[in-house]
Amino acid sequence: MEECSSSTKRAAGPEDEFTRLVLSDDNLYRKQVFFSYNFINSFGKLTSYHLKKFVIKILLKISTGWRPKRRRVNLKCEIFSQIVKQFKVEGYYVVYTIDIMKEFHYEQVLKVWDILPLEEIQKLFVRLDTIFNSYTEDFINRCKVKCLDGNLEVPMSWPISHDIVRYKNINNAIFDSDSGGCEVDHRSYVENSKVNESFSLMKFYSLSAGIVNHLLSDQEGKELDLPFEVNDQEREIILFPKSSFILGRSGTGKTTVLTMKLHRKIEQYRIASNGLSSEERGMSLSNSADVSQYVGEFKENMLHQLFVTVNPKLCFAVKQHLSPLKSFASGGQFYADKSSYDMDDIDEMAQFHDIPDTFVGIHCDKYPLVITFHKFLMMLDGSVGNSYFERFHCVRGFPQVKRSTRSVSLQTFIRTKEVNHDRFCFFYCINEKLTKCLDPSRVFVEIMSHIKVGLQGEVSREDYVSLSDRWVSTLSAQERNAIYDVFKDYEKMKTKHCEFDLADLVMNLHFRLNNENLQGEKMDFVYVDEVQDLTTTQISLFRYICKNVDEGFVFSGDTAQTIAKGVDFRFEDVRSLFYNEFVMKSKKFRFPRREKGLLSDIFILSQNFRTHSGVLKLAQSVIDLLSHFFPQSFDVLPPETSFVNGEPPIVIEPGSNENAIITVFGGSGNVETKMVGFGAEQVILVRDDSVKKEISNYIGHQALILTIVECKGLEFQDVLLFNFFGSSPLRTQWRVVYEFLKEKDLVHSSYLNSSPSFSQLRHSVLCSELKQLYVAITRTKQRLWISETSEELFKPMFDYWKRLGLIQLRKVDDSLAKAMPRASSPEEWKSQGIKLFWEKKYEIAITCFERAGEKMWKRWAKAAQLRAASDQLSGSNSIAARIRLREAAEMFHSIGKADSAAECFCDLNEHERAGALWLQCPSEKHK
Numbered sequence: 001m002e003e004c005s006s007s008t009k010r011a012a013g014p015e016d017e018f019t020r021l022v023l024s025d026d027n028l029y030r031k032q033v034f035f036s037y038n039f040i041n042s043f044g045k046l047t048s049y050h051l052k053k054f055v056i057k058i059l060l061k062i063s064t065g066w067r068p069k070r071r072r073v074n075l076k077c078e079i080f081s082q083i084v085k086q087f088k089v090e091g092y093y094v095v096y097t098i099d100i101m102k103e104f105h106y107e108q109v110l111k112v113w114d115i116l117p118l119e120e121i122q123k124l125f126v127r128l129d130t131i132f133n134s135y136t137e138d139f140i141n142r143c144k145v146k147c148l149d150g151n152l153e154v155p156m157s158w159p160i161s162h163d164i165v166r167y168k169n170i171n172n173a174i175f176d177s178d179s180g181g182c183e184v185d186h187r188s189y190v191e192n193s194k195v196n197e198s199f200s201l202m203k204f205y206s207l208s209a210g211i212v213n214h215l216l217s218d219q220e221g222k223e224l225d226l227p228f229e230v231n232d233q234e235r236e237i238i239l240f241p242k243s244s245f246i247l248g249r250s251g252t253g254k255t256t257v258l259t260m261k262l263h264r265k266i267e268q269y270r271i272a273s274n275g276l277s278s279e280e281r282g283m284s285l286s287n288s289a290d291v292s293q294y295v296g297e298f299k300e301n302m303l304h305q306l307f308v309t310v311n312p313k314l315c316f317a318v319k320q321h322l323s324p325l326k327s328f329a330s331g332g333q334f335y336a337d338k339s340s341y342d343m344d345d346i347d348e349m350a351q352f353h354d355i356p357d358t359f360v361g362i363h364c365d366k367y368p369l370v371i372t373f374h375k376f377l378m379m380l381d382g383s384v385g386n387s388y389f390e391r392f393h394c395v396r397g398f399p400q401v402k403r404s405t406r407s408v409s410l411q412t413f414i415r416t417k418e419v420n421h422d423r424f425c426f427f428y429c430i431n432e433k434l435t436k437c438l439d440p441s442r443v444f445v446e447i448m449s450h451i452k453v454g455l456q457g458e459v460s461r462e463d464y465v466s467l468s469d470r471w472v473s474t475l476s477a478q479e480r481n482a483i484y485d486v487f488k489d490y491e492k493m494k495t496k497h498c499e500f501d502l503a504d505l506v507m508n509l510h511f512r513l514n515n516e517n518l519q520g521e522k523m524d525f526v527y528v529d530e531v532q533d534l535t536t537t538q539i540s541l542f543r544y545i546c547k548n549v550d551e552g553f554v555f556s557g558d559t560a561q562t563i564a565k566g567v568d569f570r571f572e573d574v575r576s577l578f579y580n581e582f583v584m585k586s587k588k589f590r591f592p593r594r595e596k597g598l599l600s601d602i603f604i605l606s607q608n609f610r611t612h613s614g615v616l617k618l619a620q621s622v623i624d625l626l627s628h629f630f631p632q633s634f635d636v637l638p639p640e641t642s643f644v645n646g647e648p649p650i651v652i653e654p655g656s657n658e659n660a661i662i663t664v665f666g667g668s669g670n671v672e673t674k675m676v677g678f679g680a681e682q683v684i685l686v687r688d689d690s691v692k693k694e695i696s697n698y699i700g701h702q703a704l705i706l707t708i709v710e711c712k713g714l715e716f717q718d719v720l721l722f723n724f725f726g727s728s729p730l731r732t733q734w735r736v737v738y739e740f741l742k743e744k745d746l747v748h749s750s751y752l753n754s755s756p757s758f759s760q761l762r763h764s765v766l767c768s769e770l771k772q773l774y775v776a777i778t779r780t781k782q783r784l785w786i787s788e789t790s791e792e793l794f795k796p797m798f799d800y801w802k803r804l805g806l807i808q809l810r811k812v813d814d815s816l817a818k819a820m821p822r823a824s825s826p827e828e829w830k831s832q833g834i835k836l837f838w839e840k841k842y843e844i845a846i847t848c849f850e851r852a853g854e855k856m857w858k859r860w861a862k863a864a865q866l867r868a869a870s871d872q873l874s875g876s877n878s879i880a881a882r883i884r885l886r887e888a889a890e891m892f893h894s895i896g897k898a899d900s901a902a903e904c905f906c907d908l909n910e911h912e913r914a915g916a917l918w919l920q921c922p923s924e925k926h927k
C-alpha cells in the first residue's frame with residue numbers, strides 16, 4: 001500500500017491550479033471513478049481541509065491512470081485482493097475497487113468505497129468480500145484484467161456483444177408460482193443487511209467538478225441531491241432513443257429513470273450547442289451521430305421538455321433532483337449553493353405561480369417544465385380558444401385579467417368548484433340504494449374512467465350497460481344501469497352548483513384542440529410519470545403538445561398502485577392508445593405502411609431499491625392472488641427482486657383479549673414499561689378515518705397514523721398495519737382465497753367445504769381490497785408488523801402466508817414492545833413534517849412539527865389546514881367556510897406569509913386588506 005504524504009499538497013500552488021486539475025479536459029478517465037455515499041459521509045467528517053484536498057488530488061491522479069505503489073499490508077482481503085485497492089493518507093485508508101459498468105460497451109471503472117482509520121477497515125473488507133462472492137467468476141476475472149498505456153493503468157473495455165454477467169444467481173424468481181406457489185427460495189441474496197445500510201443498494205456518484213465541490217464545501221450531514229450512477233437495467237432505458245413505456249412496481253427506479261433521461265437530453269443539447277470538450281466527446285455521447293442530430297435539431301432553438309405527474313410532491317422532488325443536474329450541465333462550474341429550491345418555496349411551487357397558465361411565451365429558464373397534470377390542463381386551457389371557465393356565469397363577473405395570469409378570484413373558483421374524488425364521495429354519491437352495494441369510490445371510477453371518456457361527450461347508457469356482457473366485467477347490467485342513474489343525477493347537481501370535474505375540462509379541451517390550433521411552444525420531449533393515475537382520455541391530450549411521436553414520449557407507471565381514485569387502468573390500454581391516438585393520427589397520411597413495427601417498447605424494472613426480500617415476498621403473494629382472481633385488472637409483471645435478504649414481516653399475536661395497539665403503546669396492557677412512542681419514520685396504517693380516530697383516542701400523539709389511501713406515495717422505515725382484515729367489507733368472504741390455496745395444493749380440500757366459491761361479480765371488492773393491501777405492505781422499507789383484532793376474519797390470509805413461510809408469528813410482550821420504537825431527532829421530525837405538509841396531510845404534519853419543536857411550521861400547517869377545510873365547506877356551509885378562512889388568513893399573516901394571507905382575504909372579498917398585504921410581497925405576480 002502506498003503511503004501518500006500531504007507535503008506534496010503544500011507545494012501544490014494556487015487554488016486555481018487545483019480547480020484546473022478538477023476540470024481538466026486531459027483527464028479522459030475521470031468519469032470512470034465513482035464515490036460511494038459512505039465515502040462522502042466519512043470524507044465530510046475529516047476535520048482537516050488540507051487532508052481533504054490532498055485525498056481528492058490523489059484520487060484525481062488515480063483517475064488519470066497513475067497508481068500508488070503497492071506494498072504488502074497485513075489486511076485480510078485475500079480472495080479479491082486484486083480488485084480491492086487502498087492507499088493510506090495521514091492515518092486514513094482510502095479503499096477502492098475495480099468494477100465493470102455497461103453503457104455503450106462494458107468498461108472497467110473504479111469505485112471508491114470509504115475513507116477510514118485502520119481499526120475500521122477490516123469490517124469493510126468483510127462486507128466487500130460478501131458482495132464479491134455473489135459475482136460470477138467471469139465478472140471477477142474481467143475486473144482483474146490490467147490494461148496498460150505506458151506506465152498508466154487505463155480502463156479495459158469489451159463490446160456489448162460479450163454479455164458480461166455480474167451476479168451468479170440473480171434471475172431466479174423469489175418463489176415459484178408455477179410449482180404450486182410454495183416457499184422455494186432459490187435466490188442467493190447478495191447481503192443480509194438493513195436496507196439503508198446495504199452495500200449493494202448504495203448510491204455512487206461520479207467524480208465531477210460538482211461532486212468535488214460538494215466534498216470540499218463542508219456539507220456534512222446534508223442530504224445528497226447529486227446525480228448518482230444508475231444500474232445497467234436503468235441505463236439501458238435511459239439510453240433507449242425511442243418513445244417508450246416503463247413499468248415497474250413501487251421503488252424500482254421509474255422516476256429516477258425519467259429524471260435521468262430528461263437530464264441526458266439537456267446534456268446532449270448543451271453539448272450540441274456549445275461544442276464538445278474532448279472529455280465529453282469521449283464520455284457523454286459515445287455516438288457522434290447522436291450529437292450531430294442534436295446539433296442539427298436544436299442549435300437554433302432551445303430544448304423544450306415537459307415532465308408531468310399527478311402528484312405535486314413528486315414535482316418538487318424531481319425539480320430538486322434536476323436543479324443540481326442542471327448546475328452540472330451548465331459548464332461544469334463549481335457551485336456552492338445547494339438546491340435552488342428551498343423548502344420555503346413549497347407554497348409557490350405547489351401552485352406554480354411562476355409559470356403562466358399558457359404555453360405561450362414561457363421564459364426559457366422555466367425549462368424543463370416540471371408540472372402537475374392539473375397545471376398542464378390549466379396551461380392547455382390558456383393556450384387554445386376561449387377558456388373553459390368562461391362558461392360559468394359567476395366567472396364572467398370576475399375582473400378581466402390576461403389569461404396567462406388568471407385573477408385570484410378565478411383561481412379560487414377553480415380550486416373550490418372542482419369535484420374531485422373526495423368531494424364526489426362526500427356530496428354527490430347520494431343514491432343510497434346503490435351505495436349500499438357499491439362504494440362511492442367505485443362509482444366515481446366508473447363515471448370518470450368508463451362513462452365520461454368519449455372525446456365528444458359521455459358514453460351512452462346503452463353502450464355503458466353493454467359492457468357488462470364482456471367476460472372481464474365485474475358489474476352486472478343492473479348495477480351499470482344504477483350507476484348511470486347516479487351519473488345523470490350527479491351531472492344535474494353539478495350544473496346547479498356551478499361546479500365542474502376534470503373530465504368536463506378534459507372533454508372540452510379535446511373538443512377545442514380538435515378544432516383549433518394550440519398556441520405557444522410545442523415540446524420536444526414529454527415524460528409522464530405515475531401514468532396509472534390518469535385516464536386514457538386524459539393521456540391522449542399529450543399528443544397535442546408534442547409532435548415527436550417516434551422519440552418524444554416516455555410514460556411510466558405501476559398499475560398495482562391504483563387504488564380506486566377515479567381511474568381504472570391497464571398499461572396495455574395506454575400502449576394501444578398510444579398507437580391509435582398518437583402514432584396513427586400523427587403520421588397516418590405520411591407513412592401509412594411503416595407504422596406497424598412502431599409500437600414502442602415496454603421496459604420492465606424489477607429490481608427494488610427500497611425494501612428487502614421479506615417485504616417483497618409478502619407483496620408478491622398479494623399480487624399472485626390478484627392475478628389469479630382478476631387477471632384483467634392490472635398488468636402482471638415478473639416478481640421483483642432485491643439484493644437484500646430481510647426478515648419476514650411479523651404478525652403480532654395479541655395478548656389476552658385486547659388489541660395489540662393497547663398492549664404495545666401501554667393503554668391498559670401488561671407491558672410494564674410504557675414505550676416512548678414511534679419515531680418520525682414509523683407509521684400505523686389503518687383502513688379509514690373512523691379507525692384512525694379510534695386509535696388516536698388510545699394512543700394520542702404517540703405515533704403517526706395514516707389511512708391506506710393517505711399513505712399512497714409515501715414510505716416509512718417501519719409500518720404497523722392495523723386491523724386491515726378485521727375492518728374489511730369482505731368480512732368472512734376472505735375465505736375465497738382457500739380456492740387459490742387448494743388449486744396450488746397448499747391446503748386440504750376440506751377447507752373448501754365452508755368457503756364461498758369465487759365469483760367475479762360477488763367478490764369484485766376483493767380486487768380493490770388486494771390492491772389496498774399491496775399498497776399498505778409496500779410502504780415499508782424495513783420492518784412490517786401486522787396486527788389484527790379478529791382471528792377469524794384474518795385466518796384465510798394468515799393460513800396462506802403461514803403456509804408459504806412469508807410471516808413470523810410473535811406474541812406481543814415486553815421485548816417486542818421495546819424493540820419496536822425507533823426514536824427520531826427534531827430534524828427528522830421536521831423533515832417528515834415537511835414531506836407530509838407537501839402531501840396536504842396537515843393533521844399529521846402538525847404532529848410532526850410539534851415533536852420537532854417547530855412553532856412556525858406548525859402554525860403554517862395549521863393555517864393551510866384551515867384553508868383546506870374552508871375550501872371543502874364552501875359549497876355546503878358558507879358561514880363556517882368563511883370563519884375558517886378568516887382564521888387561516890390571520891394565521892398566515894402572523895407568520896409572515898403575506899402572499900397566502902392576501903389570497904385568503906381576497907377570497908373573503910376584503911380586497912383592501914389583500915392589496916395592502918400583496919404590496920409587502922417580494923414577488924410582483926399579484927400587483
Ligand SMILES: Nc1ncnc2c1ncn2[C@@H]1O[C@H](COP(=O)(O)OP(=O)(O)OP(=O)(O)O)[C@@H](O)[C@H]1O
Binds near residue numbers: 249
Ligand atoms: N441504481 C440505483 N442505486 C441506488 N439507488 C437507486 C438506484 N436507482 C434508484 N434508486 C433509489 O431508489 C428509490 C426508488 O426510486 P424511484 O423513486 O425512482 O422509484 P419509483 O419506481 O419511481 O417508485 P414509486 O413508484 O414509489 O414512486 C429512490 O430513493 C432512488 O434514489
